[in-house]
Amino acid sequence: MGAWGVALFSDDTACDVRDTYRELIEDGVEDEEATRRVLNEFGDALVDPDEGPVIWLALAWTQSKIGRLDAMVRDKALTLIERGEGLELWQEQGAKALAGRQAVHQKVQAQLTAPQPERKRLRRPWRHVTDLTPGTVLSYRVSSGHFVLLRVARIDDDRVGCAPILSLMRYLGDALPSRQELDRLPDAVDGSCPLGVPVDVVMNMTVFCVAVHRKKDPDYRELGFEPLEGMLQPRPGDAELDLHTYTHWQGLANTMEWYAGCR
Structure with a gap:
């Protein structure tokens, strides 16, 4: 996994998930279908103990910020946070890194459990x-x-x-x-x-x-x-x-x- 910091999107996989989902929405793909395609594309990595949590958190955060949070994705991400999954990599890097990543998880949790923003339309970038x-x-x-x-x-x-x-x-x-x-x-x-x-x-x-x-x-x-x-x-x-x-x-x-x- 290409992670260069504790922030959620200081990670290659998280960025790929975010960009893939947003591009699908920009292209007019329906919400449920966009979710399905992302999970299918990253399916092999979902079972990885390090990358799997990153995928769920990145997808949930991205959906939430544009008012399209899928209930299944939300519940999966919240469960991972409650269980402390995905923190092993940061435990190996010391107490400071672990605390930083735990703070990220808390921020994601707060975003997912707060009242959600209105559904936003994403337009394709100028081409x-x-x-x-x-x-x-x-x-x-x-x-x-x-x-x-x-x-x-x-x-x-x-x-x-x-x-x-x-x-x-x-x-x-x-x-x-x-x-x-x-x-x-x-x-x-x-x-x-x-x-x-x-x-x-x-x-x-x-x-x-x-x-x-x-x-x-x-x-x-x-x-x-x-x-x-x-x-x-x-x-x-x-x-x-x-x-x-x-x-x-x-x-x-x-x-x-x-x-x-x-x-």
Whole structure:
């Protein structure tokens, strides 16, 4: 179990339970069905003496805070608290950790037994959908005047957004390459030096998922990334291309400036 503190959500499993349940509600799944799906997804961990209590408490707390506390989940969580289940891990870490976790259990108990808030509606977060398509090549002119190129290998489409997966190409030039040159340019993902920069300097970060998370965040054109005319054919391995980092367009622009400046 990935726990880094005594707080209820200082725990990977608790966070996963909370996020899974909230996402289901955001997607319009009915309360009982959302509860069933969460318990089914975490079913194997429910029998674990350390993780099981975490799951029940996290689910009960999450439901209660949005006015959707399921009676069965409430009773299960309260029973665990009354029996002191799930405290063994904290006993092993000493009296201070145990007291801290017991206080968390008391807080959860108070939340579950108090008058419950009104039922709240959760809306899906804003979702940006890119207009880029696989095969597009983006050019970016760094402050030195040189151009760098990134190829759209594929699109990552999930519930929170639709974002391009970009592969850095092995190019840094004073002018844009011709169409024939572009077709022959390799990606900079083979462990050698992208843009002439030693791999140990850049940690081989040459494949990027670039997302727009907020409406006010700039998109690619606003920061100087320009699509070239024509499209490249898909390349072998595009579907399995390993992501090296998640970023936004300003972060990608900063990375390109840094890479080019390291030459």
